Amino acid sequence: MLELSELSCGYGEVVAVQRLSLRLEAGRMLALIGPNGAGKSSALGAVAGHVKVLGGRLTYDGATLERLTPGERAARGIAWVPEGRRLFGDLTVRENLTVGGFVRTRRAEAANLERVVALFPRVGERLRQLAASLSGGEQQMVAIGRALMAEPRLLMIDELSLGLMPKAVTQIYQALARLRAEGMAILLVEQNTRHALGAADSAVIVESGRDVWSGSAAEAARDPALLGHYLGHG
Ligand SMILES: Nc1ncnc2c1ncn2[C@@H]1O[C@H](COP(=O)(O)OP(=O)(O)OP(=O)(O)O)[C@@H](O)[C@H]1O
Ligand SMILES: [Mg+2]
DSSP states (O other): OEEEEEEEEEETTEEEEEEEEEEEOTTOEEEEEOSTTSSHHHHHHHHHTOSEEEEEEEEETTEEOTTSOHHHHHHTTEEEEOTTOOOOTTSBHHHHHHTSSOOOOHHHHHHHHHHHHHHOHHHHHTTTSBGGGSOHHHHHHHHHHHHHTTOOSEEEEESTTTTOOHHHHHHHHHHHHHHHHTTOEEEEEOSOHHHHHHHOSEEEEEETTEEEEEEEHHHHHTOHHHHHHHHSOO
């Protein structure tokens, strides 16, 4: 469904990603891991249409993405939960879900809101609360919920668990497992390698903008030497 082949992208003179390749199918989860500054966020930004592609190919559903605007990509089912979540703190949770995201039709909106609440009951209990008053974990659930309002087929989440309580992280991973089982493709950027490799099907390790290792997530999780080599820990 999504394929990056030797993709390079960056900002003006700065090349953030160089010849990064990965493939992700529907109903699968891929973890993109690597040290700070490796280019993980930039790669997601390039897929979402916010970071300039400098070379290589970006294919989604067999068609090239480069010429599409971020809005056109969202309409085709590509959703992106950026690093830091970027909610509107002074709007309610409901407003963040309904006006903050990509809207299809009113009827679809009501049905999608129901789906989000079913997936994250805590969000349902807090629809009238200001987003700024939520815990980090609840905010991440709202950010993911907002992305789901657009009925994506590809969900990209940047720094899923950063700064969140373990219990919230577990709940979010359970929700992602359900989405994956329903056929969604999930592309995850994680600091928490153990969690990411435990949940994902495949993994790509990025270093200085390049893919230095790719394979099954279970294989990477079983190989502390591999993780130690690239990430400096086991
Ligand atoms: N807006 C920007 N303008 C210029 N350079 C940028 C910009 N954003 C990122 N970069 C550079 O691109 C490279 C990759 O950064 P990126 O944020 O994609 O890495 P990352 O793997 O997401 O890192 P982190 O784990 O810290 O989030 C870095 O060298 C960074 O300095
Ligand atoms: Mg990043």
